Amino acid sequence: MEKILKFVDEKKFIEARQELKKKNVVDIAELFEEVDKENVVKVFRVLSKDIAADVFSYMGHEQRRLIIESLTDKEISNIIEDLFIDDTVDFLEELPANVVKRVLKNASEDTRKIINQLLRYPESSAGSIMTVEYVDLKKEMTVEDAIKYIKKIGIDKETINTCYVLGDDRHLEGIVSIRKLILSDNDILIRDIIKTDFIYVNTLEDQENIAGLFKKYDLLAIPVTDNETKLVGIITIDDIVDVIDQENTEDFQKMAAMAPSDEEYLKTSVWTLAKHRIVWLLVLMISATFTGNIIKRFNDVLESVVVLTAFIPMLMDTGGNAGSQSSTLIIRGLALEEIGLKDIFKVIFKEFRVSSIVGIVLALVNFIRIYYFEKTNFLISITVCITLFFTILLAKVLGGILPIVAKKFKMDPAIMASPLITTIVDAAALIIYFSMASWLLRI
Amino acid sequence: MEKILKFVDEKKFIEARQELKKKNVVDIAELFEEVDKENVVKVFRVLSKDIAADVFSYMGHEQRRLIIESLTDKEISNIIEDLFIDDTVDFLEELPANVVKRVLKNASEDTRKIINQLLRYPESSAGSIMTVEYVDLKKEMTVEDAIKYIKKIGIDKETINTCYVLGDDRHLEGIVSIRKLILSDNDILIRDIIKTDFIYVNTLEDQENIAGLFKKYDLLAIPVTDNETKLVGIITIDDIVDVIDQENTEDFQKMAAMAPSDEEYLKTSVWTLAKHRIVWLLVLMISATFTGNIIKRFNDVLESVVVLTAFIPMLMDTGGNAGSQSSTLIIRGLALEEIGLKDIFKVIFKEFRVSSIVGIVLALVNFIRIYYFEKTNFLISITVCITLFFTILLAKVLGGILPIVAKKFKMDPAIMASPLITTIVDAAALIIYFSMASWLLRI
Numbered sequence: 062m063e064k065i066l067k068f069v070d071e072k073k074f075i076e077a078r079q080e081l082k083k084k085n086v087v088d089i090a091e092l093f094e095e096v097d098k099e100n101v102v103k104v105f106r107v108l109s110k111d112i113a114a115d116v117f118s119y120m121g122h123e124q125r126r127l128i129i130e131s132l133t134d135k136e137i138s139n140i141i142e143d144l145f146i147d148d149t150v151d152f153l154e155e156l157p158a159n160v161v162k163r164v165l166k167n168a169s170e171d172t173r174k175i176i177n178q179l180l181r182y183p184e185s186s187a188g189s190i191m192t193v194e195y196v197d198l199k200k201e202m203t204v205e206d207a208i209k210y211i212k213k214i215g216i217d218k219e220t221i222n223t224c225y226v227l228g229d230d231r232h233l234e235g236i237v238s239i240r241k242l243i244l245s246d247n248d249i250l251i252r253d254i255i256k257t258d259f260i261y262v263n264t265l266e267d268q269e270n271i272a273g274l275f276k277k278y279d280l281l282a283i284p285v286t287d288n289e290t291k292l293v294g295i296i297t298i299d300d301i302v303d304v305i306d307q308e309n310t311e312d313f314q315k316m317a318a319m320a321p322s323d324e325e326y327l328k329t330s331v332w333t334l335a336k337h338r339i340v341w342l343l344v345l346m347i348s349a350t351f352t353g354n355i356i357k358r359f360n361d362v363l364e365s366v367v368v369l370t371a372f373i374p375m376l377m378d379t380g381g382n383a384g385s386q387s388s389t390l391i392i393r394g395l396a397l398e399e400i401g402l403k404d405i406f407k408v409i410f411k412e413f414r415v416s417s418i419v420g421i422v423l424a425l426v427n428f429i430r431i432y433y434f435e436k437t438n439f440l441i442s443i444t445v446c447i448t449l450f451f452t453i454l455l456a457k458v459l460g461g462i463l464p465i466v467a468k469k470f471k472m473d474p475a476i477m478a479s480p481l482i483t484t485i486v487d488a489a490a491l492i493i494y495f496s497m498a499s500w501l502l503r504i
Numbered sequence: 505m506e507k508i509l510k511f512v513d514e515k516k517f518i519e520a521r522q523e524l525k526k527k528n529v530v531d532i533a534e535l536f537e538e539v540d541k542e543n544v545v546k547v548f549r550v551l552s553k554d555i556a557a558d559v560f561s562y563m564g565h566e567q568r569r570l571i572i573e574s575l576t577d578k579e580i581s582n583i584i585e586d587l588f589i590d591d592t593v594d595f596l597e598e599l600p601a602n603v604v605k606r607v608l609k610n611a612s613e614d615t616r617k618i619i620n621q622l623l624r625y626p627e628s629s630a631g632s633i634m635t636v637e638y639v640d641l642k643k644e645m646t647v648e649d650a651i652k653y654i655k656k657i658g659i660d661k662e663t664i665n666t667c668y669v670l671g672d673d674r675h676l677e678g679i680v681s682i683r684k685l686i687l688s689d690n691d692i693l694i695r696d697i698i699k700t701d702f703i704y705v706n707t708l709e710d711q712e713n714i715a716g717l718f719k720k721y722d723l724l725a726i727p728v729t730d731n732e733t734k735l736v737g738i739i740t741i742d743d744i745v746d747v748i749d750q751e752n753t754e755d756f757q758k759m760a761a762m763a764p765s766d767e768e769y770l771k772t773s774v775w776t777l778a779k780h781r782i783v784w785l786l787v788l789m790i791s792a793t794f795t796g797n798i799i800k801r802f803n804d805v806l807e808s809v810v811v812l813t814a815f816i817p818m819l820m821d822t823g824g825n826a827g828s829q830s831s832t833l834i835i836r837g838l839a840l841e842e843i844g845l846k847d848i849f850k851v852i853f854k855e856f857r858v859s860s861i862v863g864i865v866l867a868l869v870n871f872i873r874i875y876y877f878e879k880t881n882f883l884i885s886i887t888v889c890i891t892l893f894f895t896i897l898l899a900k901v902l903g904g905i906l907p908i909v910a911k912k913f914k915m916d917p918a919i920m921a922s923p924l925i926t927t928i929v930d931a932a933a934l935i936i937y938f939s940m941a942s943w944l945l946r947i
Contacts, residue, residue: 085701087721211686221683222665222724239682240664243654258528276749278530279742281665281724298741299722302748306719309752310836313759317832317922318825326837327847331854335861338829342866345825347873349818356814363813367806370813374795374930377817381824382761382788382923386781389760393753394769404770411774418778423785430790479760479922480825487817 066096069103077107086112090119102131114143122155122328129160138167145219146172147192147300150179179294187271188264190304191285191294196224198251200234205247207237220297223282226255233284233292235259261286264293268304273398275301312396316389316478318345341480348484355488359495362504368437369498372445375427376494380452380486383419385479387412387460392474395464402469408461416457420450444497452490459485509539512546520550529555533562545574557586565598565771572603581610588662589615590635590743593622622737630714631707633747634728634737639667641694643677648690650680663740666725669698676727676735678702704729707736711747716841718744755839759832759921761788784923791927798931802938805947811880812941815888819937822866823895823929828922830855830903835917838907845912851904859900863893887940895933902928 068077081089089108093116096104105128108116117125117140129137141149141164153161153176165173175193182188196218198207207224215221224242226235235255245254261284262271274283275298285294311321318341322329356363363369391408394400400408424446432442460482464474498504511520524532532551536559539547548571551559560568560583572580584592584607596604596619608616618636625631639661641650650667658664667685669678678698688697704727705714717726718741728737754764761784765772799806806812834851837843843851867889875885903925907917941947 083701085703085721208686215683215687221686239686240658243651243664243682244658258526260528276745278528279745281741298724298745302719302722302741302745305745305748306840310840313756313832313836316756317828319829319832325842326833327843327850327854331857331861334833334854334858335865338826338858339862339865342822342825342829342862343869346818346822346866346870349821350873352817352821353814356817357811360810364810367803367810368800370806370816371796371799373813373816374799374820374934375789375792377820378792378795378923378927378930379785379789381926382785383781385760385922386762386785389756389762390769390777393756397749397753399768400770407770411770411777414774415777415781418774419782419785422778422782423789426786427789430793479828480821483821483824487821491817 065092065104065107066100069100069107074107077104078109081108082112086115087119089116093120093124098127101127106136110139114140118144118148118152122152125152126156126160129156129164134163134167137164138169141168141172145192145194146175146179147190147219149176150189153180182264185268186264187262187266187268187285187296188294190268190300191264191296192219193294194219195282195284195292195295196221197227197231197292198224198237200226200228200250200252200255202251203247204242204245204249204251204254207242207251211239211242219295220282223295225284225292225295226251227292231291231293233261233286233290236284259284261290262296263288268301269308271296272301272304272308308396312392312475315473315475316392318342318478318480345480345484349487352484352488352491355491355495359491359499362495362499362502365504366441366498366502368441369444369494372431373491373494376445376448376452376490377483377487379423379449380456380490381479381483383416383453384456384460384482384486387416387457388464388478388482389460391461391464392478395468395474400465402465405462405465408465409458412457412461413454416454419457420453423453424450440501441498444494444501448490448494448497451493452486455489455493456482456486508535508547508550509543512543512550517550520547521552524551525555529558530562532559533567536563536567541570544570549579553582557583561587561591561595565595568595569599569603572599572607577606577610580607581612584611584615588635588637589618589622590633590662592619593632596623625707628711629707630705630709630711630728630739631737633711633743634707634739635662636737637662638725638727638735638738639664640674640735641667641669641680643669643671643693643695643698645694646690647685647688647692647694647697650685650694654682654685662738663725666738668727668735668738669694670735674734674736676704676729676733679727702727704733705739706731711744712751714739715744715747715751751839755835755918758916758918759835761785761921761923788923788927792930795927795931795934798934798938802934802942805938805942805945808947809884809941809945811884812887812937815874816934816937818870819888819891819895819933820926820930822892823899823933824922824926826859826862826896827899827903827925827929830859830900831907831921831925832903834904834907835921838911838917843908845908848905848908851908852901855900855904856897859897862900863896866896867893883944884941887937887944891933891937891940894936895929898932898936899925899929 065077065080093101101124194217196211196215211221222239224237225233226237228234235257236259237251237255241254260274260278264285264287282295282297284292285296287293307323310323314321320337322337391400427449428442428446431437431445463477467474467477508520508523536544544567637660639654654664665682667680668676669680671677678700679702680694680698684697703717703721707728707730725738725740727735728739730736750766753766757764763780765780834843870892871885871889874880874888906920910917910920
């Protein structure tokens with residue numbers, strides 16, 4: 062980049078352009094991250110016209126805003142017409158309202174109409190991530206007609222790998238892959254090679270479900286239709302890969318008790334980060350009060366055998382960890398659709414057996430450690446180990462059940478992850494612990 | 505499926521085949537999950553030959569094993585030759601050695617040679633997930649030659665969307681998309697439309713990095729070359745989507761303190777599940793001993809003010825939750841390459857500010873609750889709230905630092921998630937708590 066900046070500084074624009082042409086558009090977009098604010102537009106203007114829009118679509122929010130704010134109306138208009146509609150919609154969604162207005166003013170009437178339509182779809186719906194640049198064919202065309210037609214219009218389409226066969230009124234009748242077209246003889250009719258059992262989604266379908274269809278059917282693109290199965294757009298795999306990452310990030314965040322957000326960490330403000338974290342922390346902190354109340358209720362047990370306190374952290378932590386292992390596997394299994402609501406009894410039985418094995422091993426190891434090595438009183442050692450066993454059993458079975466129950470009640474299973482399970486298991490572990498203690502130690 | 509099973513039972517094979525033909529191959533494969541063991545092969549034999557291998561490639565492990573064990577050598581040979589090599593390798597990897605031997609015996613010599621070669625690549629490497637069925641072109645071809653050639657050989661290729669231009673000795677000189685071919689005039693030479701700044705990987709490259717390249721450059725396929733940049737295979741996006749899910753699943757598992765595994769939960773044995781969970785639980789249980797020892801060391805403090813015990817669970821849980829929020833965001837940011845090693849100071853400063861805000865709010869809410877509502881002694885309330893504040897500060901800063909440090913030392917950042925952070929923060933929280941208590945309460 063230094064070389065290019067030097068060229069730009071010395072007004073050697075042709076050399077700079079030459080240097081940039083050697084690189085991949087994605088890498089050029091990345092290079093812009095290193096350019097100073099005042100130089101961003103200068104360097105952007107050096108890009109040859111045929112790659113400018115492409116580079117633009119791969120840039121970060123900040124750079125795009127800087128560029129749009131400094132370009133002339135004519136330049137904006139060029140970029141908007143060159144961008145694919147889904148990329149335009151993507152970047153308009155991050156811009157302040159007055160800039161959006163200016164961009165739309167410079168779009169052609171057709172483009173503006175489509176953009177406005179797409180901006181109205183709810184977030185995360187098929188409509189909000191689709192593009193309208195697809196190849197449409199007719200059943201009556203021959204393969205030769207179709208290929209001629211694609212040669213004419215294909216340059217402006219997001220993909221030509223799948224073509225869409227439309228009837229009257231843009232009704233979607235089937236799809237044909239470019240592969241099928243190429244491998245078929247020239248005089249064959251599209252109607253004879255059309256695939257009619259294709260997968261499609263409605264404009265309002267949630268992006269997470271769409272990603273599921275891509276995975277299941279190994280799709281490269283999916284048609285999006287309105288309620289009358291008229292084709293309104295397509296979604297391509299590159300956008301779905303982003304959706305998969307985004308949905309996974311949201312799950313990670315929810316499972317760590319945060320409000321989900323798809324903003325990058327380093328680009329999120331301190332206040333926003335704090336806001337996303339505080340609500341759940343408060344809820345969990347206040348829930349932990351119950352655990353404290355249990356301890357208060359068994360104050361007499363603790364006062365007579367203070368050493369019992371020393372094992373509370375170990376019991377709580379192990380219970381929490383055991384529970385979060387199970388809940389994580391189940392939440393993940395539900396997300397990947399490997400586990401369904403109907404499997405709840407299989408899960409309970411499995412967790413019961415797994416936790417029995419794990420519980421026995423951990424209780425034994427712990428007994429050896431605290432009785433033989435730390436010379437803890439025998440009855441106290443027994444109390445701790447029995448509590449440990451039942452805590453693990455309970456933690457794992459609850460960790461298995463709760464995410465499925467959440468799903469059953471149309472809640473997100475991810476909230477039943479580690480933090481919530483830990484809070485519940487902590488309370489249960491203490492009740493078991495003190496009950497065992499008062500019974501075994503006769504307090 | 506019932507309808508089809510009835511047809512099969514009544515030996516109405518033509519009707520059954522007709523019924524199956526209406527469905528998508530992926531859905532047919534899914535239907536097999538409902539078929540009894542003894543009927544699986546019967547129904548499989550009903551499938552028309554042109555879809556049998558395709559359906560087979562989408563089936564579960566169990567069904568595939570059942571089918572392979574019951575088919576004749578001739579039938580196996582047909583399927584193997586129809587399957588794409590990467591799917592064959594995939595399913596051979598799950599079969600017992602004697603069955604693998606039988607399958608390989610029935611493959612043609614060429615196929616066997618390639619399979620054996622692919623089976624030797626290390627797990628998760630480019631070589632282990634690539635396929636060898638790609639379209640190879642020559643620079644000297646015209647577009648017309650190329651399309652004619654594709655018409656001839658394309659049917660057996662995993663994808664024709666990207667074609668690979670090879671020089672002497674299979675050296676990879678560039679790539680051409682089918683789109684470029686279709687949109688170019690017939691007499692143009694491949695050499696003039698070839699893309700030479702293409703992205704490629706070595707056979708030993710890790711699949712996670714390859715997935716990163718697909719995401720960054722919006723690829724549909726990537727060429728895999730040996731050390732002399734000779735083309736040996738390609739990886740297509742459908743396999744990469746699986747890799748992304750698999751890598752995410754592994755991260756979820758590691759972050760919940762489990763040994764990673766890409767087997768489905770319901771299909772994993774109880775012993776394997778227990779084994780994957782027990783090691784980390786043991787390590788963490790024994791680490792929690794230190795926390796117990798801290799309590800023992802401060803026994804005199806606890807004995808004089810037993811009520812202090814009641815706040816231990818809340819302090820431990822909140823500290824753990826606060827830490828896991830930060831570590832989750834950082835681990836995820838590192839995985840998506842949004843955060844790098846160089847950002848460590850930015851992260852520390854950010855977490856310091858976020859945790860100050862969060863800590864103050866939580867400490868205040870907690871003070872109101874325990875002092876005003878629960879009428880806790882003033883000095884004890886102050887002790888608890890100051891401890892809470894510093895615990896959150898420490899937890900969040902550690903949660904930000906540890907994953908980056910792990911990455912720095914070439915460890916997987918995911919192990920620095922909730923469970924490990926919790927254990928560390930617990931110990932720290934107790935030390936702060938008891939020190940504050942002995943100082944403020946003058947014990």
